[in-house]
Amino acid sequence: MRAMTGVFKHDKGMFHVRKKVPKGLEEAVARVLGRGKPKQLFLQQSLGTKDLALANKLAKPILIKFDRIIADAQALVATRPLRTTLSSSEIRALADAHYFALLEQDEEERREGTGSEPVFQAVAKQLTAEGVEFRTPFKVGEMPLAGLSDREIYKRAEQLEDSMHLYSTALARGDYTAVAVEVADLLDVFGLAVDANVEDYRKLAMAVLSAHVRALQDIARRDKGEPIATPAAAPQLALRVNSGNTSGTLRDALDGWKRERARPAGTENEYARAVTLFEQLHGPLPVAAIRRSHAREFREALQLVPRKRAGRLSTATLPELVEFSRANPDAERISVGTVNKNLGAVQTIALWAYDKGVVPDDVQWSDPFAKMRLDEDDSARTSFGMSELNCLFNSAVFVDHDIPLGGRGMAAYWLPLLGLFTGARQGELAALQASNVQTASSGLSLIYIVADKMANKTVKTKASQRVVPVHAELVRLGFLRFVRDAAHKGGAGAWLFPAIAPSGGKQAAWSKWFGRYLRGQGINDPAKVFHSFRHNMKDALRRGGVDGELREALIGHANDATVSGGYGAKEMLDRFGPSALKKAITQLDYSGLSLARVKPYKDSSIS
Numbered sequence: 001m002r003a004m005t006g007v008f009k010h011d012k013g014m015f016h017v018r019k020k021v022p023k024g025l026e027e028a029v030a031r032v033l034g035r036g037k038p039k040q041l042f043l044q045q046s047l048g049t050k051d052l053a054l055a056n057k058l059a060k061p062i063l064i065k066f067d068r069i070i071a072d073a074q075a076l077v078a079t080r081p082l083r084t085t086l087s088s089s090e091i092r093a094l095a096d097a098h099y100f101a102l103l104e105q106d107e108e109e110r111r112e113g114t115g116s117e118p119v120f121q122a123v124a125k126q127l128t129a130e131g132v133e134f135r136t137p138f139k140v141g142e143m144p145l146a147g148l149s150d151r152e153i154y155k156r157a158e159q160l161e162d163s164m165h166l167y168s169t170a171l172a173r174g175d176y177t178a179v180a181v182e183v184a185d186l187l188d189v190f191g192l193a194v195d196a197n198v199e200d201y202r203k204l205a206m207a208v209l210s211a212h213v214r215a216l217q218d219i220a221r222r223d224k225g226e227p228i229a230t231p232a233a234a235p236q237l238a239l240r241v242n243s244g245n246t247s248g249t250l251r252d253a254l255d256g257w258k259r260e261r262a263r264p265a266g267t268e269n270e271y272a273r274a275v276t277l278f279e280q281l282h283g284p285l286p287v288a289a290i291r292r293s294h295a296r297e298f299r300e301a302l303q304l305v306p307r308k309r310a311g312r313l314s315t316a317t318l319p320e321l322v323e324f325s326r327a328n329p330d331a332e333r334i335s336v337g338t339v340n341k342n343l344g345a346v347q348t349i350a351l352w353a354y355d356k357g358v359v360p361d362d363v364q365w366s367d368p369f370a371k372m373r374l375d376e377d378d379s380a381r382t383s384f385g386m387s388e389l390n391c392l393f394n395s396a397v398f399v400d401h402d403i404p405l406g407g408r409g410m411a412a413y414w415l416p417l418l419g420l421f422t423g424a425r426q427g428e429l430a431a432l433q434a435s436n437v438q439t440a441s442s443g444l445s446l447i448y449i450v451a452d453k454m455a456n457k458t459v460k461t462k463a464s465q466r467v468v469p470v471h472a473e474l475v476r477l478g479f480l481r482f483v484r485d486a487a488h489k490g491g492a493g494a495w496l497f498p499a500i501a502p503s504g505g506k507q508a509a510w511s512k513w514f515g516r517y518l519r520g521q522g523i524n525d526p527a528k529v530f531h532s533f534r535h536n537m538k539d540a541l542r543r544g545g546v547d548g549e550l551r552e553a554l555i556g557h558a559n560d561a562t563v564s565g566g567y568g569a570k571e572m573l574d575r576f577g578p579s580a581l582k583k584a585i586t587q588l589d590y591s592g593l594s595l596a597r598v599k600p601y602k603d604s605s606i607s
Helices: 026-033 052-079 088-112 117-129 150-173 176-189 199-223 234-242 250-260 265-282 292-302 311-315 318-327 336-355 386-393 411-422 426-430 472-476 479-490 507-520 532-543 548-555 569-586
Strands: 006-009 015-020 042-046 437-439 445-449 466-469
Touching (some): 006 052, 015 052, 026 052, 042 052, 088 176, 088 292, 117 150, 150 176, 150 199, 176 199, 250 265, 250 336, 265 292, 265 318, 265 336, 292 336, 386 411, 411 426, 411 445, 411 472, 411 507, 426 507, 437 479, 445 569, 466 548, 466 569, 472 479, 532 548, 548 569
Antiparallel strands (some): 006 015, 437 445, 445 466
């Protein structure tokens, strides 16, 4: 059997050196060589000698070169995993980019010329100077002031006619191999590697072939004097970003975002899942290539995701989930809040990429996810009715301190009360430490809701960092005593609710327990959840006549129309002052609510 690598003799006696391309790298090696071949099975080069000793000597540096080509191919595969599917958006973007590039090149030639006219004129001048006679139908000794010469127009028309015949015939036959080189170039530019044997590759090649013919037709119309505009440069944006080593995909940005600092594992998983869903729909687009159409299509796909995903749906891709929902229109879908959460996660990664320079400085870019979130109406969530609040706070957890195991100690008692009188999110309350409750010089006790990287505490937005006065009802029920007990036991950094603190990872389980507890009290509306306390607080502030800007600041909402949208906790306290904050909290209007039967916290014997 003949060896795969080494020096071999041609039939004509000349030696050549050959190396077998490792299995799985054939397409990558072909891309590295850039000769338009879909696969390269062997690397081979003639040694130009019939002398075996000399051939063996000459072969060594060539084999080293072959090894370098294979190493480049391995690196290419490592950064561009071979894909077997393409989304319709990716196929459209690639075809549009090819169409754009052809029209842009044509436009540049018409403006700057093809570059051949100066050569023609120089040769004509030289022949004339040497007395050589020649004939040409074109003007000699005169360059056009701008644009194309008559000769260039003639030559371009000849080439266009040949190209039109070649590509139109290929399109009529469905022969997509006519654009194999063009497709390979596009995939390289966009940082993609696609198996040429799959259906989606064939779809892509046909789309590129169609775009090629369409571009030639528009160029022909330009030749007749029709004003055919080059389209908007969205595909060009993607091309520029992907040239060289500036791919800057969402996945790249996600990896950088993770490395930047430690975040809760749940948050990282949530963001990674959102990026994966986006990539399942659109592929690994560079951040700078993401357009509003991509964000809109992602949102629309998310809206079709079924809520229950058991069996094969548990591992289905986003396009597969969409297909299932369209075939099963009665299937319950995920909530508006979940749709927005995924949109927000991808948006955060994209904005991080922009802020950190992943998007090149010369690329104009704006947030494609801006104003893309659905109106939740605060979504499927709504406030508790007063009868429901009275029912909840007259239950065993509050009147007897009879706390089930799933309630995680005093978290079951304090979190609902704090939610009602601070409007804070469940995660914000679970992350409270003793040091976050302080008394100002005015004597007003304040809860500081702030981020703390060292303690692994995060907040939803910058505006979420705020101070909220401790309501008199919380003081009456012993909340300040509870905080002092926690500090006495564990110091200022002690978690108030250690069983569900960020480091404990039990918040999701507690949330599920609270949902079950609500249903156990007869509160069965699925729109009534812990977040409903936040709505109650907003409604109560509004009924109490609290100023709108102060309302938004207390609740931790970003509001671009007001300066409160950019505040942190300290800035908020400086802006409004303790007196205004205290007055706002005392204006909370919970008419009809009775907490008379709620048993106050006494001491650390309750745990």
